[in-house]
Amino acid sequence: MAVITSSFPTAQRPAIPGLAFLSRHILTLAAFGTTLYLFAPIIIMIVLSFNETQGRFDFVWRGFSLEAWEHPLAVPGLVDALAISLPLAVVVALIATIIGTMTAYAQIRYHFIGKQLLELILLLTISTPEVIMGSSLLNLFIDWHVPMGLGTMMLSHVMFDIAFVAIMVKSRLRSFDIALEHAAMDLGARGWRVFRLITLPIIMPSVVTAALFAFMLSLDDFIISMFVSGETVTFPLFVWGEARVAMPPQIYVIGTIMFLVLTLFLIANLLMSRPAKPRQDAGAATGTH
């Protein structure tokens, strides 16, 4: 029988004093640094929202003022821009969520010809830079003599939102236990009823998240909107216009408000989709297992 020698490394690496301490904390430092980087613009945004309303290039701190917060919509054109962007985003989110969920379900549950092609196209819509999509859409609408405005923006926004919704819903569907759908079928339900009563309620948090995401993407869209908006001014386009002239702090106020609202939504969503409290395993102890 061969003799097996121990592989325990007797020659350990020489311990450099402080190296362990450093390496343990370098990670924390790096993570902290990145977090600071992530928070920096927010802090600036909030700070600048309290800036005094005056002049251009106001990255200069002029003084503390609550005026922008008291009159957040005072800037001419701001309300109109919001009045266009918000409903547009809602409509876009609704349409994109429905279409995206449908195709997500089809991709997960069924086999069909062209599945990989469809997946590729969806991937392309996400990975194509907006400047290309925007300019080609402009091209298209001009060729088809379609007037630019809300309509063209809605069509464009839904286009790039579908893929995001599909990805998020697909991800949820993958972890969905198909036995639940089988059980429903076993109990007499078919197709639409199974989806309506079983699948949809259970994946709803993910669908809502996807809708929220689609809403955000539409609301926030700048590049594509710039190409296809015509005379219509959405909120991002409004900000763009203002930034070239004089930046009122109200913009930062609105930005802060949007940030807070989205954060609240995020938290709400997280809480909604957390698993319910763990089950009591009464088991043999109480006898009523």
Add this chain to the structure above:
Amino acid sequence: MALTADTVTPAVRTGPAPVADPIIRVERVGKSYGGHTIIESLDLDIERGEFLTLLGPSGCGKTTTLKMIAGFEMPTSGRILLDGVDVSGLPPYRRPLNTVFQQYALFPHMTVFDNVAFGPRTAKVEKSAVAKSVEAALATVSMSKFAGKKPDQLSGGQQQRVALARALVNAPKALLLDEPLSALDVKLRRAMQLELKRIHTEVKTTFIFVTHDQDEALTMSSRIAVMNGGKIEQLDQPETLYRRPATRFVAGFIGQANLLPAIVQTNVGGIAGLLLDGGGSVLAAAPASLVAGDPVLLVLRPEQAALSLGSAQGGNGFQARLRSFDFQGSTCRYALARDDGQEIIVTVLPQHQLAGAEPGALVWVQWDEAHAWVVPDPTRQRGS
């Protein structure tokens, strides 16, 4: 070779004998995926009101068969009749059958009550009737107090009962159970086995049960279909399967067995005289179809043999040497070996322990001829 009914190749059906007016008839059903054949041709008749178990190792086709009966898979050949009606092409929601799934598949976003009510509501049963049926179903499984709870607030055993109630409330023609107890721990399993038996007696519905655990099958079933490689090796009552296995596989799968190769010398009046391959003439009960010259296996269950120290002492038995001995509490386990290397396990009650037995000692193994059995050995040819 004598021509008997058993040796004539049947023209249409193979396998277990048909039953008059079966509730479910599986007729020459085959199932293949891609190029891979899981089941070649399966025939099975299920009696009304019985508790039939499909038992076998994983991959034997038992779950596939259940799924085909339920409608989650379609047979690639053959057909399935429910009460005489061909249901082979029907989807699950068109079959008056219900399934208890392995992981229960309770709807997590609905209460226990809503889960159980799902079937009746889908069938558009009137509201008050739904409530009555649900309450009755929950009472049957002793879960009435949990009607308002959600599945994740229940223990495994409780979830299982709800799954059962959800299926039974629809008064299906047969209840299909896909290894429903495999997720439970041992103690709970045993309790649930008895529960299921009780419920079966109470509701009088046909139960079709799938499991790989032979103890479970023996405990609960009125009949067991032992499956292997897509075929039913034997379909019989539990005791028959144990005492009179039809094939080598069944003998080895149900309970423990020593299988000793031998050649049939005589077979008269239900008792066969065998010449063991390692030498020695012994007797055992045997099926009438075996004739002299047939290669067979002697099926000797560990608890059916008696041991005594020393050389041959007359009576029906053979010589072996003691290899090792284990005390296992309620039994003593002896591992023995014959001169040709054949190993034998014998278990005896503690009071019948062999005093002074050392490894290497000569031991005489004997049994009552009626308590051993013989199965054909398909791996060897006649005259080899």
Add this chain to the structure above:
Amino acid sequence: MRLNQRLMPYLLNLPALLWLTLFFLIPLAGQVATSLNSGSLLEGGFSFTWEWGNYVSAIQEFGPVFLRSFGYAASATLLSVVMGYPLAYFIVFRGGRFKLLLLFPVVIPFLITYLVRTLSWEALLSDGGPVLGLLKQLHLIPQNAFLLGTSTAVIFALAYNFLPFTILPIYVALDRIDRTLIAAAQDLYADHLTAFRKIVLPLSLPGVFAGSLLTFIPAAGDFVNAMMLGSPTRQMIGNIVQARYMDTLDYPLAAAMSLILMVSLLICVGLYSRLFGTEELTG
């Protein structure tokens, strides 16, 4: 019923397919056609003349711009990965119960509207702003130092926009790693650094690549950051395309440039898919 079952996936996919064909595929095809046009709007419109010259012009005139765009995108991606990986690692391995909470900072860029993001960076990096102002007060840098208008500013802000895209795939990849593998490595005499180098890092690479790709591609096409934080002498492809489309109306050239960008990026995606499959991206 069987027929319904067969048709169902096609019916479900139909709206998406229709929408994407009309508003993604066809426009792109149109872009290809336009890129081969010649003439101009001032001289009576465009005509399709297989004008490959547009492509040649694009590369000749704007070759450096292409290189710069890819350079910026690559730098931004590298910066993102360098900054993002430690944070992702920290959240996964040191986060404990607060894991999900700690992901909040990661998605912050998404919670600020795009332009305000960029404006905030403009403010942050301005000459008298919080960063430079402080350093100047401490006399750590010369008083006339500036960041706005430099490549650095563009890259920093560019990385910010896509940092979530970088971090999330890395997070997922790290989270998926079976902890018992690390325990096994340690059992076999590997110290923390070695375990990281030999087990964790290789297993997290698919996530790193996915994140990099998801960052690089949109970054290459961006122009707003360059416009607001860079200088007119350092434009990106997006700037040119936007200007040509909206200002000078030189559609054919702009289209050609778009397509060159598109094809280059497609090659990247293709290479990636070949190496790692599309699961990481679409999953």
